[in-house]
Structure formats: structure tokens, C-alpha cells
Amino acid sequence: MSDGKLFVKSKSSEIKAELDQAYKRGKPHAKIKLILKKVTANIILNNNEISKLLPDMINLLRFDDLEIRRVCLDFLCFYSHYDPKTALNAVPFLKRFREDSDSILRALTIKTLTSIELPEFTDLSFSVIKLYLKDPNVYVRIAAAYSTARLFKFSTSRVINENLIDSLNDLLYDEDDTVISVALSALDSIIEHDKTLDLKLTVNPSHSIKLLKTLHRTTEWSQVYILNSLLSFVPQHTNTALDLIELVIPFLQHENSSIVLNAVKVIVYLSNYVKDPELILPSLPKRLGSSLVSLLSKPPELQFLVLRNIILLLLGRKYLVQFDVEMLFCKYDDTIYVKDTKLEIIYLLANEHNFSTVTRELEEYATDVDVAMARKAIRAFGNLAIKITSAASLCVEIIIDLISNKVSYIVQEAVVVIKNIVRRYPGDFDYAITEMAKYYKLMEESDAKAAMIWMYGQYHHLIEDIEEGYTTLIQSYKDEPLEVQLATLTATTKLYLHYPEKFERSVLAVLKWATEEVNNPDIRERGFFYWRLISSESGSDVNGGFQSVAKQVVFNENPRIDSENENINPAVLEELELNIGTLASIYLKPIALVFRLSKSRTLPHSQALQPRRPSKNSADNSARSSRATSTDNLALPEEGKIYSSRKFNVSADAISRKKSIIRQSSFDSTPSGLSDDSKKNGLARRLSKRASILTGRRSSK
């Protein structure tokens, strides 16, 4: 018989009547249990009306039956605070239970006592819990340990004053490994409870080694907690750290993924205390890598989690993990968030040696039916070209090949990408500009349009039939978003300076509109600036060269852009590495930002602590050119969309500001005093427009 029909809301009066009926029988147990099932159902269904049954439930405690008592005690936990006076009647029962010979009942007693926030119950809890923490029965000790943590939540100071924490500490040396792990996790939750409290877990080396050696005997969850607690152990010598790493390595092979990831975390943590761990343990990177990859055969949620952590490791600990990029190729039915993350990892893994494999794979994605995926693949091409110099020409070739299909969204994405590439390698890919410019008719989205307009202005000498193309591009400039309008202003001026006859009409119209019709201060200011510049008498110099001074001002050299900054604040990385597998590792953001209440973690100092290695990229960057570094901050390529996770911005405000700076600077180095507000609006509008374009496409499908 199923209990399904009992799963309904009932009135307390009905249940009470049924109980009375049941008492009249000789053996009421079975009937009572049936009624109690109804009670449980009502607890689950959040029916607070049944709180009226409290006296009846307390009355039922007199039955010497665990199943009945279990439900009644559970009921007490839920409804005592509705009627504290009546609830007190339960205290004598609980006092009796505490010395019961049944360990399950004892455990239940302490659980109940510590779940009810009433002074009488709390008083009793303290006397009982001290007893139970030393109870001969393991099950009771476990329940007592958790109950201490529960108690700590509402009577913090009393728990400290009555030395319960010390008693918990004693449990760390319990003969039973499960108890140890429970004590550890209880202590952990106590420490995490309050960040103002200065409590710290310290584990000494011999104890931690002993723990690890007996670890395999405990249940899988105990293993999770014990591994976790190793983060509180500070190795004082390289050798201790190495010993521990070797003891933890076997856990990379556990069937429970949570243990595997925790083991990875512990190893990464401990390797901070070893100089060149990958040289001492040459197989380590491969083992870490392959145990992470093997987790990718799990359900998508787990895959996603693992992938995010792989990103984290690749950003900070490239030398500790080793992956075959092929294993991270997207599968057709991967969920979109898995594909996304994989794409990011593929980009991170790309290097001089494997880029041909990577580009071939990306090409596959670029022709994917999924529009979002195809776009991302093209963006990845752009980033790859900028990151790896030797791959650039191949990437450009593929992009040009892809746009020949004239699929609108691909061309538009490609324009943005090509713009960045030609800025990174000035003069190397002129043919790409010539080719790209032919597709001016397909421009609809604002970033693509702005990029195209900028290219028309900057590389006018490479573009055929410039007049027709340009007029088509800017014909609706009055209704465009800010970004396109600004690009239009600059590009029109540039074109006028070069082809005064062809573009005189346009420049007049645009500048007149900018200075007279527009309310936006940025456009107006820039409009006036150009207006005065080209109408000034000193625009042309004495030798009569047309507008040569103005040309000098407008056509200055663009700062070269560099590979996207992969360097994250090391402190943030360090904290995240201590939190592998946690929620923060998904968000890849500083923990304090997402979880205001949690403590910040840093690597504890010891004489064995090794300085953090600078990531390889920063070394490259600084070596490349001094000029590049000075403009590094301004001249990031346009990312912020696909790889925004990589930037650990401190606040949302900063994100948008940074984005707008990037955008602005990547079009032109013209100084601009745009106010932040208008930029944010512009950005928001762009994003929303972007979104609507995508949804529009989807819904039309």
C-alpha cells in the first residue's frame, strides 16, 4: 500500500479525533503510526495549523516505540516555538530519554534538544551534550558533535564558555575515524559561522599523516571532510608537504567525484609549500589533468563545475596540470554552458604547437547551426590570432574563407575580430581589410557597424569603391547607437581630409548634425572639435598642404593592442585555489564579493611557502615592448563578451567602465571626455539590442 493518499492537508481536530479513536483499541501502535504519517505529511506541507496538536504529540512520547517517538520529536522541533509553555511538558520525557540504552533514541534526544531555541531546552542540552560527547556509542558521539555546531548558532558565547569546543577538539583524537571527520566538519562550520570570531583550526603533521593513512577505511563523506580539513594544516617543511601530497594522490582515483576534486584542491594547496613540485613529481601534472578530464564523463552540471575549475587551474597553475586539447573538444549534444566553457579552455590551451588542431576544430564550430556557438568560435579565432603570433595568418585565412558564405552574423562577428587583428599586426593583413570591406551591406549590429566604419576611415587607401560603401554604411547614422555615431564622426572627418571633394557633403552634414541637433554632450563636443579643427586657418600649413596639421592631429599612430590580459590579481587566484570545487570557483570572482559573510582565506605563512610564480604571459608581455605595456590597460582587444569571466572586476560599475574604455580606445586614440553615465547607457542599450537581435533570430526560426 502506498502512502500517497495520506499526503494531504488535514485539520488538527480531525487528527485529534482519530487519535482518541485509536487509544480505545487494545493495541493502538499500528493505528497511531498511520495517523502519524498524516502528521508528517502536514509538516511537509507546511500546515501550521497542526501546531495545536503539540500536547497530543508530547503525550505520545510515553509509548515505548522508536518510530512513534521519532515523529513526535520531529514535530517538537518544528512547532515548539508556537506554544513554548506546552512544549515544556516534553522536558521530563527528554530527561528520561537521555539515559536510554537505545543509542538511536539518545541521538534523537540531543538532536531535538539542540533544535529548539527555548532556554529550558538549551539548559538541558548543555548538560546532555557534555555527556554525549564522551558517549561510548559512536552514533551518539556523531550526533553530539553536530549538535554542538547547531547549538553554537544561537548560544555562541555559552558554547565557548562551557568549553564545548575543547571537547569537540578532543574528538579529533577519537578512535573512530568517522567521529573524527564529523568533529572536523562540525568545527569547520563553527569557524565559518562568524568571521569576527578568531578561531582557527590547526592540525599537526603527525596527526594529519595518521588521518590520511586511515582515511580509506572511512565512508566517502568522511573522506571529503578530512581532506578538506587538510587545508588547515600548514606544512613547515617541504618534505612534510611532499609526504602529504603523495598520500593524497591515491584519492584522485576515488569513484566519488567530490573526493577527487577535494584531493586536487589539497594537492594544489600543498604544492605551494614545495619548490618546483612538477620537477620532484614529474607525473603529477599528468595525473591531475587526467583525473580532471575523466570527470567530464559525468552529468553536465558536474562537467561544468569541473571545467570552471580547469579554467582556474590553467590561469594560475599551468605548470601543475597537463591536458590534451583534443579531450576538451565540444560534443554535439553538450549543453550550451558546457560548450561555452570548453571553448574558453580550448583558447587557454592553445599554443604554438597545437594551434593547427585548434583552428581546425574552431572552424568546425564556426559553421555550427547554433548561432551563438558560431559567433563565439569566430571571436575565439580573433583572440587566438592575437595571442599566438604564428597562428595569426592561418586564423585570418580561415575567417576570410568563412565570410565568403555571406552569412550575416558570421560576417558581422568577423568584422569586429578582424579589426582587432589588424590593430595587433599593423600592415600584415591588408588583404583582409580589402576583402572585409566588400560586405558593408550586411552590417546591422552596432559593434560590427562601428568596426566597419572605423576601418573605412582608417584604411581608406585599401578599400575599393569607398564612396558608395561608406554612404550606405552611414546612411542612418542619426538613429544609430552612440558607439556607431562616434565612429561615424571620426571616420567621416578622416575621409574628408583625404578625399575633400568626395566627402565634403557628408562631413558637412554630419558635423552640422553633431553640433546642432544632438543632445549628447560627447557627440557634440567631438563634433565641435573636428569642426574647429578643419575650419581653422592654421589647419593647413604654410606650404599649402591641404589640412596637413589637421591630418597630423587626426591620423596619429594607434597604440598596438596586445593579447588579452590573462593575469588576474594573484591574491584573488590564490583565494580561489583554496576554494576549488566551491561555488566561488564557478563564479570565478573574489569570494567576499559573492558571499559577504564568509571569511577570506589566504595561504598561511610558513618557512616552506614558495613565492607565487608569475604567470607566463606577463613575462611575455613585459618583454615584448615597452610601448605596449604602457597602453596595455587601455588597449585590450574587445573582449568583455565571451571571456568576461577572465576579468576579475571589483564591481559592476568598474566592469562597464572598463568595457567602455576598451571599446573607445580600440576605435581611436582620440582623447575623449565621455561621461560615465552616458557610456553606461550606451553599453546597456547595446547589450539589450544585441540580445534582441539574437532573440529575434531565434523566434523567427
Place this chain on the structure above:
Amino acid sequence: MASQIHFLDIKGKSLLSRDYRGDIDTSAIEKFPLLLLELENTSNSTGSATDDSNYRPFIHHQGVNYVFINHNNLYICALTLKNENIMSIIIFLSKLVEVLTQYFKHLEEESIRDNFVIIYELLDEMMDFGLAQTTDTKILKEYITQDYYKLIRNTPSRVVQPPNAVTNSVSWRKEGIFYKKNEAFLDVIESINMLINANGQVLNSEILGEVKIKSHLSGMPDLRLGLNDKGIFNTNEETGGSTNAKGIEMEDIKFHQCVRLSKFENERIITFIPPDGEFTLMSYRLSSTQFLMKPLIAVNCKTKVHKHSRIEILCSVKASIKKKSTANNVEIVIPIPDDADTPKFVPEYGTVKWIPEKSCIIWKLKTFPGGKSYHMKAELGLPAVDNDDNYILKKPIKVNFSIPYFTTSGIQVRYLRINEPKLQYQSYPWVRYITQSGEDYTIRTK
């Protein structure tokens, strides 16, 4: 770990929940359906993923984190306030599903209602103060059963001891198991995942292997498994790839908790006391670099689209396995356009079926001896009128198959020694090998 656990129906309405810490307001879960809807909308519209924190399967809303998995039209969701180990939470949730499935066969809305009492009790035992305790069905079944009451009465001391607490050294096996005939069945199952491009070139491939054991053994037997695995007998990475082609180097082995990991690490010996009944002793993964450069079942498929009239498919398939071996139940799933109709098939061997609801045709070959190859011709009509002339089908071809008595990696069980120190009985180990297609044996199409 988790503050609350909820079971919700497909719309996000709460069916059953349990509060472990009382630090999150009970109304938090009521926002879940709304958040779910929002998430769906954002993940559809912003294909360009402007904000990463909006990702599935995690929602962060007003300080509360919703971590959830989906199972049979159910959401199982954990709420937490802190930066918790989300991996543990998800594993716990999936183990929870596993346990409940073992209890009631099917876990769905109906069975949750039918078994609410026991689920409630299970939730209480599996987690305390939001920390996972035990997720082993075999242990849980010992003290949570529908006949819970009887169980107490029958034990002489009236005391039911939670078994894992008593016999801690082997938490997964209780004492006093007895079988008349002592047998152990060993299955070595290898699933092949392969990604092949349209030219028949293997892009990546992996073998996901599993050794499953069904143990019907009495007492507390100590088992020792011998494999011809080089990775086990020889850890040295340097000598791995080049020297001996016979040995197999397993890249990544995962063991059931009963295996003594330290013993394996130091001496490369797999020893364990098995749980009773069926379990997966170990799983391993081998990537393509060592072998599997050629597809096991090679498919070559040419599609010709005659716009507005018909589509022609020419498919040939070859089994590049040993002549002695035979592949069984080979299925080749070829995607076709949604609006194709009136199929005509001419298979050289086997049968072809059209599955319109999945937009594919399936070519089935019951037995497929190694080295042979077969052809199939299919023709489907296309509607005369259509709005979209995009017939580029990017959907890959999928292949399913199984090959008995054969492991791709060449792994073999050398011995399985069973020793029960007290009972000293005779026992019979049985071994079976099978290679099958994994979830992703796919061939990309042009």
C-alpha cells in the same frame, strides 16, 4: 553543506523538503520557479553570455544559492548561503537520487508522494546539520525500512545499532552473510567514445572501462584481482609508451571505496573486501594516443540533396575489428531533414527504419562479422515548397554496437583470488568481456 533540500516538480513547485539549518527563510524556495523561468529566458536570449554568473545549473539570488539537478521531470534542489563545496552538494544530490531509485525503482512525482514518510526519514539519516552522512543504500536499508518497527522488536537487545558505526573498519559490508554456492561474477565493459570527422579521420577517442562485480560470497572475503595492466605493475612513466606494446597503461583509474588505495599506490595490487551484491569495482579511462587511431566501425555517408524534390543517402559501413570477432546489434543513426518523407530504402543487409519524430533513419544490423562491409541506399522525398533552403545538416551520425568477448584495450583478468580467512570455502569466479559504443560514438557530417 546544504541548508535545505527540496524536491520540486517540473514547474518548480515544492513537493517535499527538509530544513537542516534553519538559516534560510522558508519562502526562499518559493522564488525558485520564477528564477528558473528567468534563467531559461536569459540563457536563450543572451547567446553571447554577457554575465557568467547567470549560468545553469546554479542560481544566485539575494544571497541564497540554488544548486539543483534534474531527474525524471523533478528538480532536486539544495539551498545554501555560504560558499560551500558545490561539488559535494551535487554529488550528494545525485547520490540521493540513486538511493531513492534503489528504494522505489522509479523516482518521480508519484513515488515521492507515495513514499513521503520514508523519504523524510531517509533525508534525516543521510544528512545531519546539512552535512552528508551516508549515501550507501545497503547501509541505509539496514535501519530504515518500511518494517522498521518489527526490526526493533526482533533483535534481542532491543537496540538497533547503526551498522556502519559498529563495524567501522568495513563500513560497506555487514557480517554474517552466507551463500550456499560462493560465486563472483566479473564483467569487464569497455565503452568507446569516438569523434570522427567526415573524412573518416579520428579526432578524439577514449575508452571508458568498467569492471563490475556481482559478489555472492559468504563471510568477509578478501579478494585480490590480477590484471595484465602495465599501469598497475609499472608506474614508471618514462618506460610507458615506447617499450612494450603488449602492456596497457591505464591513464586514470577510479576505484570503489572498498579498494585499498594505498596498497594499490605502493604495490600496484588491487585488494578489497567486496560489498555484497552488485557494484562497480573500478573504472578507467584510456585516451586515443596509445591506440584506437582507426574507427572500430567506420561509416562513410554521402548525402545528396536535390532541392524541392528528394534527398539521397549513400551509406557504407565497415567493421574494422578482428575477423574472429563479431559486432552485435549495430545501429547507425543517420539524421535527415525534419520535413523529409516517403522513404525508400535499399539495404544490402539488415533493416532500415524511418523515425520521423527524431528526424533520423536507423539502419540496424543484427550481426556484423569483423572485416566485412555493407552498403545501404536511401531516398527520401522533400517538400516542394519550403521557406528555408538551409539543408546543411550538422547533426552527426551516431553508431551503437556491442562486441562480446573482446576488449579494445586488451585488458585481461589474470586471476581473481578469493580468500575468506575463517570459512575457507571454495569459490568460483566468472569473467565476461564486452566492448560497446559509448554515449558519443559519432561521425560528423559535412
